[in-house]
Amino acid sequence: SSTGDVDVYKLTIRRSTAEILPGTATDVLTYDGHFPGPVIQARSGRRVLVRHHNDLDMPVTVHLHGASVPPPYDGNPMDVFAPGTSRTYVYTNRQPHASLWFHDHAHHMEAEHVYRGLTGTYLLTDELEQSLPLPKGQYDVPVTIRDARFDEQGQLAYTMSDRNRTTILANGKPTPYFQVAARKYRFRLLNASNLRLFALGLSDGTPLTQIGSDGGLLERPVAVPALVLSPGERADVVIDFSRHPVGTRLVLTNSGPGRPDQVGKVLRFDVVRKADDPSSIPKVLRTLPPATALPKAAVTRHIALSMDEDGRPDPRGFINGRLYDPDRIDTTVAFGSSEIWNVTNTNRRIAHNFHLHLVQFRVLERGGLPAGPTEAGLKDTVRVAPGETVKLHVTFDAFRGDYVYHCHMLDHSAMGMMATFRVR
Ligand code: C2O
Ligand code: CU
Numbered sequence: 001s002s003t004g005d006v007d008v009y010k011l012t013i014r015r016s017t018a019e020i021l022p023g024t025a026t027d028v029l030t031y032d033g034h035f036p037g038p039v040i041q042a043r044s045g046r047r048v049l050v051r052h053h054n055d056l057d058m059p060v061t062v063h064l065h066g067a068s069v070p071p072p073y074d075g076n077p078m079d080v081f082a083p084g085t086s087r088t089y090v091y092t093n094r095q096p097h098a099s100l101w102f103h104d105h106a107h108h109m110e111a112e113h114v115y116r117g118l119t120g121t122y123l124l125t126d127e128l129e130q131s132l133p134l135p136k137g138q139y140d141v142p143v144t145i146r147d148a149r150f151d152e153q154g155q156l157a158y159t160m161s162d163r164n165r166t167t168i169l170a171n172g173k174p175t176p177y178f179q180v181a182a183r184k185y186r187f188r189l190l191n192a193s194n195l196r197l198f199a200l201g202l203s204d205g206t207p208l209t210q211i212g213s214d215g216g217l218l219e220r221p222v223a224v225p226a227l228v229l230s231p232g233e234r235a236d237v238v239i240d241f242s243r244h245p246v247g248t249r250l251v252l253t254n255s256g257p258g259r260p261d262q263v264g265k266v267l268r269f270d271v272v273r274k275a276d277d278p279s280s281i282p283k284v285l286r287t288l289p290p291a292t293a294l295p296k297a298a299v300t301r302h303i304a305l306s307m308d309e310d311g312r313p314d315p316r317g318f319i320n321g322r323l324y325d326p327d328r329i330d331t332t333v334a335f336g337s338s339e340i341w342n343v344t345n346t347n348r349r350i351a352h353n354f355h356l357h358l359v360q361f362r363v364l365e366r367g368g369l370p371a372g373p374t375e376a377g378l379k380d381t382v383r384v385a386p387g388e389t390v391k392l393h394v395t396f397d398a399f400r401g402d403y404v405y406h407c408h409m410l411d412h413s414a415m416g417m418m419a420t421f422r423v424r
């Protein structure tokens, strides 16, 4: 519902069933029965209230990923609400447009809860974005991509660090087909997998046109033959189907790391009709301060991500050598200050990524070289390959309080690869 300057959503977190594989219903966890999750549309400066009722038999917490919100509404892992109770999250949306998402974050349970379905899309728009002639309305489509494993009964099966999640789902279906008109579409891609990195491309070999990332539009569009998305990352892309005659089939494919049966088709497009296309992609989408003009950093920190690599049955995840302890403040930063965070993956074989709550940051360097154009915008999640270091510039000017940072391969964060920072 919508009154005055606030939109109100009421969602019940509950068990449900979904027909993911054709002809078989499987148990899932849902926001209000939706699998994949609901889509919330929000506008900068206009408040959104989401009242969640917990109808499960376990505690939950809801985190709006990529948003700047005060601590009580951030969905901290320990700030859970019990079965049978409700919690209202207030989102003031005092930040520019961005393709956000929300998901469960209950301590140690986030990986399984997200895997079983507790994710949703939250599209925050603003005047700048609305003023651009990009594809809109039915031509602006959120696509959540993830992997999954089904057991012999066709039930969604979860075990931690499962290497056999061989089915790729796009909006909750294995390789669905999507009927498109011969014109431009904008797709808001989200990787909601627990571990999998995707490298997405088009079957006809034409590059994707990336226009946005985690924190909204890039400064300018960039042609990307293989778009790499690690868990939690988003990319806005435009695909122009007008080059294709009606009847063409085009496939969004994944060539990311994995066994041959784990790569392949993600989403099929069938061009079914001609259409006028008033949309266009501006050469300049927005302006951001150049890396050289960012506020001077007062502090440089080093963050090491690591995981047991010795094949033990219960591997642990560490940040700077420590397991997550919700009672410990790992990092204290001064409100309003800017810092450089050098984040290193010290594993030799295991990929990680890095997500900070509360703020969008800039990626200055990857492996000692300036970050590429796909990472030149505002980011909240960044991949870190084995042995690699990414250099981030972060400004903590949003809110004071305690927040977490973690690897967004949620099987890893649930193994301890998470820490708390305090802005004071
Ligand atoms: Cu999507 Cu703590 O993150
Ligand atoms: Cu987050």
Ligand code: CU
Residues within 6 Å of the ligand: 351, 352, 353, 407, 408, 409, 412, 413, 417
């Ligand atoms: Cu990790």
